[in-house]
Amino acid sequence: DESKEEALKKMIDKGDATALWLLGKELLDLDNEEGTSLIIEASNKGNVEASLYLAKTCEELYSKEAARDYYEVASSQGSIEALKWIGENSLFIASIPFYQASSFINDKVLQEHIKQYETYLECAKRGDDDAMIKIAVALMNGYPIKKDIDTALSFLLKADELGNLKASYYIGQIYEEKDNT
Numbered sequence: 001d002e003s004k005e006e007a008l009k010k011m012i013d014k015g016d017a018t019a020l021w022l023l024g025k026e027l028l029d030l031d032n033e034e035g036t037s038l039i040i041e042a043s044n045k046g047n048v049e050a051s052l053y054l055a056k057t058c059e060e061l062y063s064k065e066a067a068r069d070y071y072e073v074a075s076s077q078g079s080i081e082a083l084k085w086i087g088e089n090s091l092f093i094a095s096i097p098f099y100q101a102s103s104f105i106n107d108k109v110l111q112e113h114i115k116q117y118e119t120y121l122e123c124a125k126r127g128d129d130d131a132m133i134k135i136a137v138a139l140m141n142g143y144p145i146k147k148d149i150d151t152a153l154s155f156l157l158k159a160d161e162l163g164n165l166k167a168s169y170y171i172g173q174i175y176e177e178k179d180n181t
Contacts, residue, residue, distance in 0.1 A: 087119030
């Protein structure tokens with residue numbers, strides 16, 4: 001629609017990064033390669049949707065390594081999805097994520113698990129209930145950090161408030177263990 005395109009161009013002239021993203025996406029949908037340039041420009045101007053789009057496209061067409069930079073940009077723009085992607089894809093030596101491990105195999109794996117834990121901790125602090133569960137499980141197990149049942153319970157209660165059904169299971173586990181001690 002020409003009137004929509006004209007309106008977006010007027011918004012772009014005023015410096016609107018969202019309009020850049022929308023027009024870029026619309027042009028790509030019409031097989032106009034100029035859309036890619038607009039999406040890159042939108043990403044550079046802080047549009048998180050554009051950064052995520054570029055990250056996912058690079059991952060799909062090229063590799064995770066090619067996508068990493070755009071995921072890092074999207075993460076810096078506030079995307080929890082991008083931050084979680086970085087955490088999940090940070091494991092090079094360890095094939096098992098931190099929240100499924102119960103003890104470390106070697107120092108390199110432990111260091112990777114600590115970095116992954118820290119990434120998920122940031123997601124949990126930003127309100128991601130899935131990350132809250134994974135952090136709580138790590139705190140319950142005492143790996144890759146010191147065991148801390150009270151902090152684990154705190155994350156689980158927050159995740160439960162957000163409607164995460166797994167939280168109830170782990171909360172029950174904590175109370176059952178307390179009753180048995």
